[in-house]
Amino acid sequence: MSKNFKALPAQLSDKLAAEIREGNSLFQKPVKDNGLPAFVKPINPTTGKSYSAMNTLILGMQRHDDPRWMSADAARYAGNWVKKDEKGTMIEFPKTSDIQAIRTADGQRIKDGAGVTQTKTVEFEKPQRSQAFLFNAEQLKDIMPLDEFLAKQNEAQTLSPIERAAKLIEDSKAVIIHGGQEAYYDKQRDAIFLPEMESFENETKYYQAAIHQLAHWTGHESRLKRPMEGKFGSLDYSREEMRAAVAAILIGGDLKIGHNFGQHAAYMSNFVKILKDEPFEITKVSRDAQKIANLLLGNNQKREQKQGAEQQGFKVGDEIAYLDTTYKVLETKNKSVKVEDADGNRKVLQPNYGLHKSLLEAKYNPREREIGEEQENGLVEEQENTHKIGR
Structure with missing residues (x-):
């Protein structure tokens, strides 16, 4: 390179x-x-x-x-x-x-x-x-x-994007207090404050705002325990805003409800400064945003349910994407499996082979792991000095 x-x-x-x-x-x-x-x-x-x-x-x-x-x-x-x-x-x-x-x-x-x-x-x-x-x-x-x-992708989906968003909020069990003109999360009271739904242009805008504040809500010490210090307009405040904004993009894309950052102007100059001065901060932002999305979408629970419902094994005809190729299962015998990669290379994998385990994991838990996730534990969290997040 x-x-x-x-x-x-x-x-x-x-x-x-x-x-x-x-x-x-x-x-x-x-x-x-x-x-x-x-x-x-x-x-x-x-x-x-x-x-x-x-x-x-x-x-x-x-x-x-x-x-x-x-x-x-x-x-x-x-x-x-x-x-x-x-x-x-x-x-x-x-x-x-x-x-x-x-x-x-x-x-x-x-x-x-x-x-x-x-x-x-x-x-x-x-x-x-x-x-x-x-x-x-x-x-x-x-x-x-x-x-x-x-x-074909939506065949099994019985709920509309609005209904899915409403269910996500309900399933979170977050305390939401309606009224006023501001949308924000109060970390001291561990509550989300939102204007009445009628105050928004439409239902979609209401749920987009609610999801953004729910992303902040996940940072509470009883949940993902993210640092959320800093006064409104500060760089530390903007770091949390960037995490919530990216998480809302991920969640909105998953629910197909879209996203809307709303009052973005106050944060954009700080976003640019962070991206310019600390270009690798985007890695941490992305990782935290993924954790937020996983928690709110219940991905970990869904994965466990899927694994429990399916027999952990290969079937002839399985096509499994792993690393930079795709493996097709040609034959299974006892617990061994014969596979062919995209280049036509064939091999028989025993259960104790690393590739056998990796392909099984890729089949039933198709996700990409982030490097260094275990290395984040050295952060010292100081006492928060502001209560309203996401205004």
């Missing part, structure tokens, strides 16, 4: 700061000129897998109307092809293992009788950052029409 390569978080910070200065960031312009949401939650159409918060921001900031994103290899394996001259969007993920060719003592690849190179899985002691380029469905040929894909 070139010595001049700028780390991905820094690239994201630069782009986001530039968009804020131009007045067209996701915070400032939640709806595009075509009337569609500026942010569409990215997903892998083969697995239904979503991406980590930072990668979600990177992909969402491309402003595509189609939520589907895949690598060129995964797209080709699914029977789709990248259109000529299209450029991929780089994301970053933690790589915990690598598949390497088995070689002789003098470095020659060992092949089987069919001429296929034999491989082994090497597990890393620590996750290593790895990059991949993804392409949006709008950049691919021969892919299912978006309307058809969305119809």
Whole structure:
């Protein structure tokens, strides 16, 4: 990699700061000129897998109307092809293992009788950052029409976006007090204050405001215990605002209700300053925003319920996206499984193999882990000196 390569978080910070200065960031312009949401939650159409918060921001900031994103290899394996001259969007993920060719003592690849190179899985002691380029469905040929894909995706969804938002708020059990003209979270009283619904332009705007304040509510010491010190207008105050704003984007995209930051002008200059002076703060912001979204959307509970309801095993025909390729299950025998990757390499995996465990995890828990999440515990939280958050 070139010595001049700028780390991905820094690239994201630069782009986001530039968009804020131009007045067209996701915070400032939640709806595009075509009337569609500026942010569409990215997903892998083969697995239904979503991406980590930072990668979600990177992909969402491309402003595509189609939520589907895949690598060129995964797209080709699914029977789709990248259109000529299209450029991929780089994301970053933690790589915990690598598949390497088995070689002789003098470095020659060992092949089987069919001429296929034999491989082994090497597990890393620590996750290593790895990059991949993804392409949006709008950049691919021969892919299912978006309307058809969305119809299939929404088949099991019986609630409207408004109903889902209302249920999310109800399920949170947060104390919400209606009245007045301000929307904010009072951390001393651990209560959200909102104007009456009739004060908003429509129901959607009300629920968008409520979700934003609910994001602040998660920071209480009895929940995610985030530092929320600083007076209105300070950099510390703005750090919390950025976390809530990104979380509201993620949640609004998941519920398909959209987001609206509302009174954003007071925070934008501080956002730019933070992004410029501390470009890697966006990594922490994204990680905290993911925790907020997980808590409010109940993702952890859903995952446990899904795992408990399904038998933990492989089925012939399973297609599992893992790292930068997709594995297809060709055969199962006892607890072993025969798979083929996107390049046509085949192998038999025993239950004690690292790749076997990783593919099983990827099938039943399709998510991207963030590097360094365990390294956040050194923060010292001082006593909060202001009560109203998110005004």
